[in-house]
Amino acid sequence: MEKVTMEQLPELFEAIALQYKENADELCKMDSKMGDGDLGLTMKKGFGGLPEIILTMEESDFSKKIRKAGMEMTDLVPSTMGMLMGTGISYGGKALTGKTELDAEGLVLYLEGFAAGIVKRGKCSRGDRTVLDCIGQAGDDARAALNKNQSASLAEVCQAALDGAKKGMEATKSMVPKYGKAAVHANVSQGIADQGATAGLVMIQGMADYILK
């Protein structure tokens, strides 16, 4: 797949939703240990709602469609990760201003915008043991792949993003939680990946499922 068109957007998000459906229990279990146990449910509900939101939305601009969809998602699941992911999508969409489809460069911009949205909403930095460590790394590695080869395909950039997401998630295993309910569990978090970062990887995996299929 060389690009994701306006018409294909619902399918892209359908693939992500499917990933969350499969990983919901696992995410809940992780969040139970380090937080309040709702993460899988909110991700499933939030991403599960996106295809329908996009399908029924009256909006002809590619970038704006994604922006608005992200905002609607925050209203659907206004938990920490719901806000972060919705804001990320919204900012990712904003970064696509002027585009009419998602190509290789678009994916890089989208992921960088997504990460910027997380920083905006979460007031967090890399290394704080959050979803940002996953998505940020995915964006970095996607950008690096494009820098290395200006004509890299969407698939190539997507593969780089997926590898980066995995790396970023892995890196959280040695980080100390700073935010939210997990902060009080700081001592038991070592060696375990941050649940938000894990949820970030699930999203990138879902995108890759669709783009690389």
Added chain:
Amino acid sequence: MEKVTMEQLPELFEAIALQYKENADELCKMDSKMGDGDLGLTMKKGFGGLPEIILTMEESDFSKKIRKAGMEMTDLVPSTMGMLMGTGISYGGKALTGKTELDAEGLVLYLEGFAAGIVKRGKCSRGDRTVLDCIGQAGDDARAALNKNQSASLAEVCQAALDGAKKGMEATKSMVPKYGKAAVHANVSQGIADQGATAGLVMIQGMADYILK
């Protein structure tokens, strides 16, 4: 023993208190089944306090001393049976106006007065399955013994009272409870003696322990 003197009053009530001490658990158990389970405790506490109350009271009139002691007992244990027994003692004492000691006739008057006090305070009638059925019968039989033999001894009258108390208590086994928390247990009460009547017998038994010893 031909009479109980002013000086012997504390000992008389000491004997009653001893009976309640021995029967407290049993009374609590009975009350647990048919009420709130406090009967043994309140009787032990109320009668247990009487010897001291009588000893420390500044009152030189025999009748008034008993009247006041009963009133003080109601303040010490203001539960249903605490009120009834305290009022009974008080009315029993009132019936002894003019006497300076408890003789055979005195015991009859005391028990009749006691029963009248219960009726006054409890607004109950014979047959309502209460402590009245025990004490009332004790008074009746004591009176009958004296009627039969005007020169009956205190011991003879007391024995009649004790027999009457037992009979009265037995009779409650077939009565239906009308008052208090027990009324809602009406169906399970058949064949079991009323706990208040049982407590009444304990009191008469204590008196007999002292008078017949």
Added chain:
Amino acid sequence: MKKIMNQAENYTDDMLKGIYAVHGDMVKCAANDLRCYCTAQKVPGKVAIVTGGGNGHLPLFLGYVGDGMLDGCGVGGVFQSPSGKQIYNITREVEAGAGVLYLYGNYTGDVMVFDDAAERCDMDDIETRSIVGADDVNSSADINVRRGVAGIFFMYKAAGAKARAMGDLDAVLAAAQKAKDNTRTVGFALTPCIIPEKGEPNFELGENEMAMGMGIHGEPGIWNGPIKTADEIAKESCDTILKDMPCAEGTEVALLLNGLGSTPLDEQYILCNSVIEYLKTKGVKVYRSWVGEYATSMEMAGASITICKVDDELKGWFDEPVHTPFYTQI
């Protein structure tokens, strides 16, 4: 036993010390006895209203002592009566020349204690009248032997308003009687409470079981069984009340939705909604509702539903402002 306390035997007195420490501007004790709880704002010439009963039901009973409601309250140990002497001492403190109404719940021990106090007052030429709350429909078919539960709130409110308007003793009694005649309660329990000195639950209910009609000391109700939904509980309770006290279509009622102690306010409002909706289907209109903890059993879970048929006079009494340390209505 999960109780925040010091020695169990000091439970009631430690509680009272806290109450006097916090509300010392509004209440005081009589006869140097913590358990003789009196208003600190005596109104000369007003009929005084005195209540009392066992502790463990806060804000009942003492919580209603204050402006526009009661003048004194005898505080017994947990689920134990105060003494006649205490009621007498309170009466002496609060009576203000217009006589005293004894208004309390219909429990044998309490009746005896208040009768005893009334006799003592009689010797002092203090005029008293007595009336008991007996609103718990499920406790007996005989209206005269029913237990008094949360519905006494409406009696306090009516009598308090009448007394505040300087009605005489008979008028105050009549106001209480009018509220009583129109008030019915149905309650149910989900979990027991623990009497501090006993240290164990005062009854047992299976996991997911409720007891319909259970009393506020754990007196047995009419059935135990699996918990019903709020809608079902509302229907059953209202049906019981309406059968006992028919309400023609168009009747207006005051509603008291009372939590027994550990039932969240959330659930009380859920049940309240169910009750209001169900009454609507019967053509009964709720004039005003009170939702919250008005008569509890320490940490017992459960609730009670009290309905009082109101006319303009009762509405007026119920709408009167009151101000006590535990209950303020403006």
Added chain:
Amino acid sequence: MKKIMNQAENYTDDMLKGIYAVHGDMVKCAANDLRCYCTAQKVPGKVAIVTGGGNGHLPLFLGYVGDGMLDGCGVGGVFQSPSGKQIYNITREVEAGAGVLYLYGNYTGDVMVFDDAAERCDMDDIETRSIVGADDVNSSADINVRRGVAGIFFMYKAAGAKARAMGDLDAVLAAAQKAKDNTRTVGFALTPCIIPEKGEPNFELGENEMAMGMGIHGEPGIWNGPIKTADEIAKESCDTILKDMPCAEGTEVALLLNGLGSTPLDEQYILCNSVIEYLKTKGVKVYRSWVGEYATSMEMAGASITICKVDDELKGWFDEPVHTPFYTQI
């Protein structure tokens, strides 16, 4: 699960229906959304104060919407944030030309939601300021990441009084900040609560065990162990607070003794007495106390102790009368 409710997923909405049915004269919803809870008595020209958070803490948060306190509240599902859109819709409804203060508890999700709403308002040229309650001493050594618990009551009271006196937005924010700077809370739990949709306890504690420092959603505290006496709990809690916020001898404080849901009022007053007595030994004088359920966790047992150092200005704000459907002070 012993809950009085209908379908678990309707828990919050059924509760809200009950609340609107009972208090429809004082509150209403915005945008046709039950969860956008607003005062029905808008005051033109007054700074509006909006709060919000997860349901399950009644009377927190919505209970403080009313005269002299707050103007709107976003109601989330049980222990879930409301949405930014809801906060935005509430803000649009209650803003009265003088700007809006967002005053809520310091939980990540809520912070994000209110920030989101503030951005939406910015686009509409509605001026907002934000401040979070973060009074729970045991939740972190870092004062900025502490959780917000019952102490927010004092912030509501201060900001509400200032707004009612027609202070401008910065003045209202400053009042909230002043209350915040002087307020500290320590809480503890004895039993868990049950989230309706989950149907099981949200944590476990052994028989006779308590958890010191536990949060109002069951967040872990600093120790779990056998229940201590009221005196011991009071001492430990006050020591924690006084270490974090030293109070010189002669300091006057406001005291909020808050029950978490199923702790009887009796025990709250017992603990209050212990706290007042202990503070006395430290030369700290309690100016005024509030005892009762101000911020709960449904049927969780336990309590919290909040101390706010007061000067004449704070005293004035705290003594101001307020009137909401859930809290009236005259």
